[in-house]
Amino acid sequence: MRIIPAQPGDVAKLLAFREEAAAWLARLGSDQWQRSYPADFLLATIKAGVVFMVMDGETTAATITLTPEVEAGLWTEQELSEPSRFINKLTVARTHAGQDLGGRLLDWAGDRAYRDGAKWLRLDAWTTNEPLQQYYLRQGFEHVRTVREGGAVNGGPRVSGWLAQRLTGPTDHGFEDLTK
Numbered sequence: 001m002r003i004i005p006a007q008p009g010d011v012a013k014l015l016a017f018r019e020e021a022a023a024w025l026a027r028l029g030s031d032q033w034q035r036s037y038p039a040d041f042l043l044a045t046i047k048a049g050v051v052f053m054v055m056d057g058e059t060t061a062a063t064i065t066l067t068p069e070v071e072a073g074l075w076t077e078q079e080l081s082e083p084s085r086f087i088n089k090l091t092v093a094r095t096h097a098g099q100d101l102g103g104r105l106l107d108w109a110g111d112r113a114y115r116d117g118a119k120w121l122r123l124d125a126w127t128t129n130e131p132l133q134q135y136y137l138r139q140g141f142e143h144v145r146t147v148r149e150g151g152a153v154n155g156g157p158r159v160s161g162w163l164a165q166r167l168t169g170p171t172d173h174g175f176e177d178l179t180k
Helices: 008-027 039-047 101-115 130-138
Strands: 002-005 051-056 059-067 084-092 120-125 142-146 162-167
Touching: 008 039, 008 051, 008 059, 008 084, 039 051, 059 101, 084 101, 101 120, 120 130, 130 142, 130 162
Parallel strands: 084 120
Antiparallel strands: 002 051, 051 059, 059 084, 120 162, 142 162
C-alpha cells in the first residue's frame, strides 16, 4: 500500500468516505460526524497539502490529515510553544477494517512529524466516543484533558475536544511513502 497527498479532485471521494464512516459510527450508536463537513473546508486543507490517502491499488483504503495548524481554544500557549503536528479526520474504509491501517497511519504521522522537527503528535478526538479514546490510548497516546467550551468548525457546540498526545519518532510503518 502507498500513501499519497490528496488532490483537489479527491474532494467528492473524501466526503463520501466520511459519510460512510459517519453511517458506520451511527450504527454503533455514536453521534460522531453526523453533521456534514463543508466541502470548501476540505478543499482548503487539500490545497494546503495536509490531507493524505492510503491507496490499496486504485482503492482509497484510509485517509488522515496531518497539519501544523490547530483549532483555536484547545491547546494552551505553553503546549503550542512545543513543536507539534496535529492529526484529524483519520478514517479507514470498512473494506479495510481490522488490518491495523489506523495504527500504521498514526505511526506514519509520528514518523513524518519527527522528520519535520516536531516533538509531539497531538489530536482532538470526539468527546463522547469512548471506544475511540480507548483506541488512541492503546496506540500510545496520553490523555491531556477534555475541552468542552467553544464551537465546532462546522457549526454547533464543540464536540471534538478530548485531547491526547504522544512523542514523535522514527517508525517502520510499512507504507510506500509518496508524500515526500
